Amino acid sequence: MSTISLPKLFKNAKRATTIIKTFAKYGFGFLLEEMHIKIPFRRAKAEIEDLSLAKRTRMAFEELGPTVIKLGQILGTRSDLFPEDFIEEFAKLQDDVRLFEYEEAKKIIRQDLKKEVDQIFREINPVPEASASIAQVYRATLQDGTEVAVKVQRPDIKEIIEEDVSILYGLASLLEKNIPESRLYEPNKIVDEFSHTIQHELNFNEEGSNIEQFKRNFDKDEKIYIPKVFWDYTSERVLTLEYVKGTRLSKILNSPADPVRNKKIARNGAAIILKQVFVDGMFHADPHPGNLIVLDGNVLAFLDFGQVGFLDDELKDLLIDYLLAILDRDSQKIVKILKEMGTVDIENDMGELRRDLDLFLAHYYNLPVNRINIGELMTEIFRISRSHKVRIPTNLLLLEKTIVTMEGVTRKLDPEFNLIEEIKPFARELTQFRYDPERVFKKMIDNLYDFRSLFYSLPQNLKVLIQKLEKGSLRINVKNNDLEEVIKESKNARDRFSLAILIGFLVLAGSVLIAFDQGPQVWNYSVFGILHYFLALFLGGIYVFEKIFRR
Secondary structure, three states: OOOEEHHHHOOOHHHHHHHHHHHHHHHHHHHHHHOOEEOOOOOOOHHHHOOOHHHHHHHHHHHHOHHHHHHHHHHOOOOOOOOHHHHHHHHOOOOOOOOOOHHHHHHHHHHHHOOOHHHHEEEEOOOOOEEOOOEEEEEEEEOOOOEEEEEEEOOOHHHHHHHHHHHHHHHHHHHHHHOHHHHHHOHHHHHHHHHHHHHHHOOHHHHHHHHHHHHHHOOOOOOEEOOOEOHHHOOOOEEEEEOOOOEEHHHHHOOOOOHHHHHHHHHHHHHHHHHHHHHHOEEEOOOOHHHEEEOHHHOEEEOOOOOEEEOOHHHHHHHHHHHHHHHOOOHHHHHHHHHHOOOOOOOOOHHHHHHHHHHHHHHHOOOOHHHOOHHHHHHHHHHHHHHOOOOOOHHHHHHHHHHHHHHHHHHHHOOOOOHHHHHHHHHHHHHHHHOOHHHHHHHHHHHHHHHHHHHHHHHHHHHHHHHHHHHOOOOOOOOOOOHHHHHHHHHHHHHHHHHHHHHHHHHHHHHHHHHOOOOOEEOOEEHHHHHHHHHHHHHHHHHHHHHHHHO
16 A cells, blocks of 8 residues: 655644654554554563553643643543553643743733733732643732632644644544544544534633533532632633632542531532533533632632533433442443433444343442443443444533542542432422423423424425335335344334324314314314314323333
8 A cells, every 4th residue: 555645634734743753652563554554663662562552641741731732631531432541641641831921921911901900900920820722820919909810722723723633534544544543533533522512612711601501500509619700801812800719629528537527528519510411401510629718617619610511401311310220230221321322323233232232231230339430331331332332522521520520539538428319309309300291291392393394305305215116216124233222213103203293283173274264263262273283292191101111
């Protein structure tokens, strides 16, 4: 196979060369050869070759700077893809990057806020309090005396990241093309996810909006404190927040234990995050101890809202079912829920997945519930599922990372902490909400709209089907992975289709009767038309209730 010339593949061949040579330096030359990249490189030294693959990967990422460090931090959330030693090494990736000059920060503030720095701030400390791959944070005082934290984006970081992402896409494509084993990891999709995540983090207006939403969600909750956003001094590259004074949770974890205080902090932290997940459907996706400050009264202040996850009502429902299925060690229900999430390819062998899950869950059969680590269970189930080509939704991966972090921190604070007991009240509340009459009625109406759409599109779909039958071009693919399940699903689909046609007919007939004022009238509407609607609603309700209680 012909080799690849870098200038033909990458716009910035110099940066691409740096990336490639760095990976070669840490022992990945064999991959470059398999990818047929035409570039001279030195092989890794013996002492480097002796290190683990995970450690060498982390070292290469560190050397390549902000973009690749950020990629590694995001890969650290992909426990479904990478083994534990990789996840541990990715967790060590720190934003240990060079400081940029204060004059450059002043220039960005001036460009974005259209004012001189001394017009906005009475004083600002030119030495940053924190420096990360995307921004630096300065402590300052507004003209009215309010203390603030000013987050300023690195100069040209957006352009640098866009260039690096372009190179990563090229390398991902070469991996998928030349190394079949890499396709299981879907390199292009990994870069897609990274690109999507980093673009959100680069927009500080979006982070400010996240903070405001969290503030509204916890408006009357005294366990948590969310800093105020100063919108007059905030832009896409500058974020000005109220300065929060307190003790970093990371410092408390490294101090002599205070059991009473630590228990309160653990329960407050868990209650806050569980409310974010199960009530608000919007959660802080990076609640590590460095992002949490403990205030008087064990109140927790959250910092850095760049990574946020979202769960809609349906996903929250499925999440509760999923957690219950894990606790029940019910592999069949776990697979069913994964299907409902739309993450399972129709060609996947679900029997194999169930067997692997049963083998794993067997280790937990004799364990009491209070000794089960939910985060670790989720991590391993995601990893097994991924090995069977099950695609885990990004927000669930963020949630898994959040739960693992929360469970680890709370158990350091309080070794007797039991996450399952903390989840129970939220599970009860969500279950009650699931059967709330108003919500059930809304679901029924939504299903009616779906049935109506199906009915309206039915004639055209039938026409296409008949044309294919006439031409002999209709193809039916059958893959016998689990024939019994296929037959069952086929029967369910047939029943749903028949019900859809009946409901669609009732809605259409009712609409015609009402439109043409046929028969006796009530409130100026046809009685027969209204009856057709009610019958359709009744049948839709049966379908919705049957679907709910089958869970």
